[in-house]
Amino acid sequence: MARRRPNLDELLNKLDYRFERPELLDEALTHVSAPQAAGQSYQRLEFLGDRVLGLAIAALLYRKFPDAPEGELSRRLAELVRRESCAEIAISWDVGPYLKLGAGEAHSGERRNQTILADVCEAIIGAVFLDSGYEAARALVERSFQPLLEAPRRPLRDPKSALQEWAQGQGLPPPTYSVAEQTGPDHAPKFRVMVKVKGAEGEFGSGTSKRIAEQAAARSLLMREGVWTEEEHGTA
Known part of the structure; x- marks a missing residue:
């Protein structure tokens, strides 16, 4: 029995964003193992989104902590862009049900795989950047990462x-x-x-x-x- 795709509007509501080019979101949700990938998995968007995320978080930290030294800003940046943090954001968006995976990956629980979730988080950011530019991507990052900024999950310094x-x-x-x-x-x-x-x-x-x-x-x-x-x- 084929898996019923969930209503994409629910994901868009959580992102608080509407795509002019929906195919970008489709690509951001497509794992390389998916039959429909055909070379168009989220990997390239992840590469782009990783850089956009880093810039957006760095700019946010620069404004949020005007008196913080470079070392503290670097630690906060590393905490926010690490894999675990990106996976947490993807979970908050509930992207798991929307992922396009190969049959083996789908049956082995890869919708909850932390690495895949983190990659998809960055891919979605990259997709928004291509769809509407940096400001839209920055706004998505700030909306989504604000809770982690206010409550780090681990000490910022050893x-x-x-x-x-x-x-x-x-x-x-x-x-x-x-x-x-x-x-x-x-x-x-x-x-x-x-x-x-x-x-x-x-x-x-x-x-x-x-x-x-x-x-x-x-x-x-x-x-x-x-x-x-x-x-x-x-x-x-």
């Missing part, structure tokens, strides 16, 4: 980077890390690391690798100095 930036801001040398203790067998070691910043008492952190222990130590020092708070960064 503890070691945050501690180094804090030390530099205080005019201090970079933090130093040293292994205070290593226990456990070679195949499952545990590390206890100390981090020191000039003029401040050292802090310890533990983990199953040096990197994890260093991050834990940096986090403890940031918390102690009041640079980070439990409300903002949760528990270790």
Whole structure:
């Protein structure tokens, strides 16, 4: 029994956009495995949409955070354009039922595949760009990504980077890390690391690798100095 295609108006309503050239949206929803693809899958639109998305998000961040340094803007940009974020936007548009897939992909649950959803998100942005230009694509990006901008899904900085930036801001040398203790067998070691910043008492952190222990130590020092708070960064 053939799968009944859902009403495309529902998707257009979620996009809050109407295509002058509907074939562009059709292409943006077509996976390379689809019989009707014939070389016209979403891949080229994804390539274009990826660049449009990056520019639109960069411009939005530049306006939204006028006092943020370049490093913070770069981290926010990376968070918003990563695959997981784009897939989340595609899910909010509910594009899954509209995807044109090969029979094998359709039966194996590829309508929920995060990589495909992220690609289609970018392809739709590229399709809007070709259909109406940058301003229409920018408006779609800003409408859709605003919730992620206001509530990032993960910390924008890891503890070691945050501690180094804090030390530099205080005019201090970079933090130093040293292994205070290593226990456990070679195949499952545990590390206890100390981090020191000039003029401040050292802090310890533990983990199953040096990197994890260093991050834990940096986090403890940031918390102690009041640079980070439990409300903002949760528990270790």
